[in-house]
Amino acid sequence: MDDSTNINTTRRGVLIGGALGATAAALPLTGAQAATQPPPASTPAPVTHKVTLRVNGQPRELNIDTRTTLLDVLRENLHLTGTKKGCDQGQCGACTVLLDGRRINSCLSLAIMHDGAEITTIEGMGTPDKLHPMQAAFVKHDGYQCGYCTPGQICSAVAVIDEIRQGIPSHVTGDLNVKPLLSVDEIRERMSGNICRCGAYSNIIDAIKEVGGVKA
Amino acid sequence: MKAFTYQRAATPAEAAAAAARTPNARFIAGGTNLLDLMKLEIETPTHLIDVNGLALDKIEPTREGGLRIGALVRNTDLAADARVRRDYGVLSRALLAGASVQLRNKATTAGNLLQRTRCPYFYDTNMPCNKRVPGAGCSAIGGHTRGHAIVGQSEACIATHPSDMAVAMQLLDAGVETVRPDGSARTIPIADFYRLPGNTPHIENTLMPGELITAVTLPRPLGGKHYYRKVRDRASYAFALISVAAVVQPDGSGRVAVGGVAHRPWRVPAAEAQLPRGGKATTGALLAGARTTEDNAFKILLVERTLDSILAQARAS
Numbered sequence: 001m002d003d004s005t006n007i008n009t010t011r012r013g014v015l016i017g018g019a020l021g022a023t024a025a026a027l028p029l030t031g032a033q034a035a036t037q038p039p040p041a042s043t044p045a046p047v048t049h050k051v052t053l054r055v056n057g058q059p060r061e062l063n064i065d066t067r068t069t070l071l072d073v074l075r076e077n078l079h080l081t082g083t084k085k086g087c088d089q090g091q092c093g094a095c096t097v098l099l100d101g102r103r104i105n106s107c108l109s110l111a112i113m114h115d116g117a118e119i120t121t122i123e124g125m126g127t128p129d130k131l132h133p134m135q136a137a138f139v140k141h142d143g144y145q146c147g148y149c150t151p152g153q154i155c156s157a158v159a160v161i162d163e164i165r166q167g168i169p170s171h172v173t174g175d176l177n178v179k180p181l182l183s184v185d186e187i188r189e190r191m192s193g194n195i196c197r198c199g200a201y202s203n204i205i206d207a208i209k210e211v212g213g214v215k216a
Numbered sequence: 217m218k219a220f221t222y223q224r225a226a227t228p229a230e231a232a233a234a235a236a237r238t239p240n241a242r243f244i245a246g247g248t249n250l251l252d253l254m255k256l257e258i259e260t261p262t263h264l265i266d267v268n269g270l271a272l273d274k275i276e277p278t279r280e281g282g283l284r285i286g287a288l289v290r291n292t293d294l295a296a297d298a299r300v301r302r303d304y305g306v307l308s309r310a311l312l313a314g315a316s317v318q319l320r321n322k323a324t325t326a327g328n329l330l331q332r333t334r335c336p337y338f339y340d341t342n343m344p345c346n347k348r349v350p351g352a353g354c355s356a357i358g359g360h361t362r363g364h365a366i367v368g369q370s371e372a373c374i375a376t377h378p379s380d381m382a383v384a385m386q387l388l389d390a391g392v393e394t395v396r397p398d399g400s401a402r403t404i405p406i407a408d409f410y411r412l413p414g415n416t417p418h419i420e421n422t423l424m425p426g427e428l429i430t431a432v433t434l435p436r437p438l439g440g441k442h443y444y445r446k447v448r449d450r451a452s453y454a455f456a457l458i459s460v461a462a463v464v465q466p467d468g469s470g471r472v473a474v475g476g477v478a479h480r481p482w483r484v485p486a487a488e489a490q491l492p493r494g495g496k497a498t499t500g501a502l503l504a505g506a507r508t509t510e511d512n513a514f515k516i517l518l519v520e521r522t523l524d525s526i527l528a529q530a531r532a533s
Contacts, residue, residue, distance in 0.1 A: 046219050066222045066264070069251070089252050090319060102292075102321045108248045109322065112222060113266055156318070163317065168296045171312045171452060176301040192452035193316025 049112045055080065056124030064111060071095045071106035074121060082122035082151045086195070093194035096152035096159075097121050103159035105193075122151035125158065134158050137207035145198030153194045157208045160190045164212075182212045217254050224266045228430050229399040231265050236397030236426030238263045243428060245288055246322040248315075249331045256341060258332075258348055272430055275299070281436040284393075287326035287429045291381065292317065294325060304434060305442030306461050310384035313446040316453050326429035329382055329392065329409070330421070333375035333479075334455050335364070346372045347417045362511040363457065367503055368478040373417030377410065377480050378455050384444060386481035387461045387473040391433040397426040403433065410480030417479070440465040441533070443526045446475075447518055458515050460522045464530035468492040474502065474519055495524030 046065045053060050055078060062077055071088075074080045074097070083106060086094030090108040097106045098120040106119075126132035131139070134154050144150040164182045172189040173180040180186055187208050196204065208214075225231035235241045242261040244250055245268055253259035272286035275297050283304070285294060294300060295311035315323065337343045337355040344353035356364055356374050364374040385406050392404040409421050423429070446459040459475035470491050473483040487501035499520040506516055 047221050049222055066220055067217045089255065090248060093316065093318060096318055099321075103318050104322050105248070105318045108251050108319070110244075110247060110251065110264075113244070113247065113268060159317070166296075168292060169301065169308065169312060170317075171309075173312075176305055176308055189452050190317055192450075193318045 051112045051115050053111065053114060054116070054118045056120060062111070066110065066112055068111050069107055070097070070099075070104075070109040070111045070114060070119070073111040074106060074119070080121050080123050084148055084151055086149070086152075091195070092149070092152075093156060094149050094152040096155045096194065098155060098159060101162070103156055120155070122154060125154060132158070134207065134211050137210045138204070141203045141207040141210065142200070143204040143207040144196070144200050149194060149196045149198075153191070153196065153204055156191060156194045157204070157211070160187060160208065161212045163190065182214055184209065184214065187212070187214075218257060218260045218262070220261055221263045222266065223263070224269050226269065228267075228270055228272070228395045228428050231267050231270065232395050232397045232426050232428040233399070234265055234426075235428065238265075241265055243267050245324040245327045246290070247327075248319050248323050249327065253332060256339065258339065258341060267428070270430075278433060282434045285325050285432045285434070287324060287431055289325045291315070291320035291323045291325070291328060294381075295320070303437035304384075304388060306387060306444050306463060307381070307384040307434075309442065309444035310380040310459075310461060313444055313456075313459070314380035325381075325432050328379055329385070329429065329432070331379055332420075334378045335375035336360070338375060347375060347413075350416070350418050360511060361509045363455070363476070364509075364512055365478045366506045366508045366512055366515050367482060368412045368480070369507065370413045370415065370417070372415045373413035373479065375413070375417065375479060376476055377420075377478065379481070380444070380446060380456065380459060380475060382406075382410075383459055383461045383473050383475035383481040385432065386483045387463065387471050388434055388438070390435075392429055393431040393433060394423065394427050394429050396424060401430070407483070413479045420479075438463050438471070440470060441530050443529070445522050445526055447522055458518050458522065460519060460526060462523065462526050462530075464491070464527065468527075468531075470530075472498060472502065472523065477503065477506075477515055477519065491527070495520045495522075495527060498523060 048063050049066050050063050060078060071085055074083050083097055084094040086092035088107045090105045095105055095107040096103050100118050126135045134157050138154060164180055167179045169176055169180055170186055170189045172185045187205055240261055241263040244264045244266050250259060272288040274286045275289055276284045278284050291311050295308045301308050335356055338345050338347050343355040346352055346354050354373055365376050390406045392409050395401050404422060411419060440463045443462045446456045448454040448456050456476040458477060461473045462470055464470040471488050473481055475481055484502050487498055490497040490501050503516055
């Protein structure tokens with residue numbers, strides 16, 4: 001009982017203190033008050049750096065803040081907004097693109113680290129008139145609901161088929177010394193880095209199965 | 217994210233020298249952990265040294281009959297290497313149990329060893345954390361501790377090491393090859409690489425400031441049957457509650473290392489003598505002196521049963 005009272009008092013104290021602090025910070029500084037204030041902490045100026053990327057076959061030269069992620073370059077500098085920002089911390093897979101043919105989370109990569117690299121986004125997979133077979137299969141099997149995760153799902157799905165053809169094993173591959181087969185279990189495991197909040201997973205699996213030629 | 221300057225290093229020695237010379241510098245390779253922490257301003261380097269251009273991406277045989285894995289070999293490539301799959305299956309399995317393909321395509325061998333804990337209190341910058349701000353206090357102690365350490369923890373920190381790969385490296389007696397800022401090289405046995413938290417949980421390994429990992433070496437293959445069993449809340453793409461790496465020989469002897477129980481991958485060579493007696497005896501010796509909470513006491517039984525399941529599979533096949 002004493003404990004909970006103390007907690008409430010403390011929390012209230014913190015809130016009041018916080019509110020006063022915010023008010024004080026907002027007041028204009030005058031006269032002696034300004035003289036006693038320490039100078040504001042200096043924020044380092046942004047640093048820019050040049051980088052050349054090849055995005056969907058086009059060379060793109062950029063001079064960007066070193067902090068810019070590959071995802072933000074694609075969306076904000078190059079206006080390729082097909083690639084989506086979901087969690088921005090590598091957990092959801094919405095930002096998946098192909099980097100030199102391999103899928104990565106573009107949110108967890110600095111653009112300046114990829115000078116000379118070839119980036120393929122959903123815009124480079126197909127066009128509305130000429131869909132990539134994986135795009136067509138997602139449409140046919142209704143592999144989405146809201147569609148926000150779909151560009152990442154499709155980039156990942158294209159890579160899954162390629163990775164299995166190259167013989168790259170996964171967590172569910174039974175024998176590490178035998179080439180993995182394209183199966184539903186393999187697809188599920190390999191797609192686990194792409195979250196679909198609408199829960200279209202079973203239709204996504206159907207689309208990938210069709211493109212990969214998995215029977216039943 | 218705080219602003220930083222950026223350079224691409226040309227040689228490992230140059231990278232190490234630059235890191236020692238420049239205050240608050242960090243190496244960046246895959247960046248999958250560092251950038252996440254920089255966005256949250258848990259890591260606030262003012263200078264990044266990009267080591268991706270260093271030619272450290274090969275897997276080569278050593279004269280001793282083992283393998284030298286370049287620091288920049290990506291987790292996907294290491295797990296898929298035919299020699300690793302054949303002779304060091306536990307390493308392939310551990311890698312494939314971690315993260316997602318997108319992350320494994322970027323994450324490197326050295327970066328995997330150096331990844332930071334996923335303790336939620338370390339990640340929450342509103343909560344005190346001795347690992348984030350030395351001396352601030354530990355919010356995990358007395359908090360939700362289901363995922364926390366049960367052995368080797370201290371009054372300052374109860375975080376666990378998140379890597380799967382490092383558990384296999386510990387089992388295999390890997391060596392960590394480095395170059396120091398003065399250009400000299402050394403090899404740190406993995407058994408001496410990680411530190412327990414003690415009262416300096418922000419210092420997680422025995423690298424000196426600026427020291428750069430250049431490779432990880434594996435001794436000659438052990439033979440036997442290789443297992444990496446990870447128990448987690450989802451079937452895929454989640455950190456371990458516990459994990460058990462084991463190599464079991466035909467006579468029932470072997471090695472075992474455990475993840476998800478301590479500030480470092482956990483291996484007690486003396487406990488391995490108990491392997492022929494089963495999971496309970498081995499776990500008793502391996503986790504002797506464990507200090508658990510109501511939230512994480514299950515980990516002891518989970519290790520024991522996971523190990524028993526591995527030993528049963530080894531006998532059956």
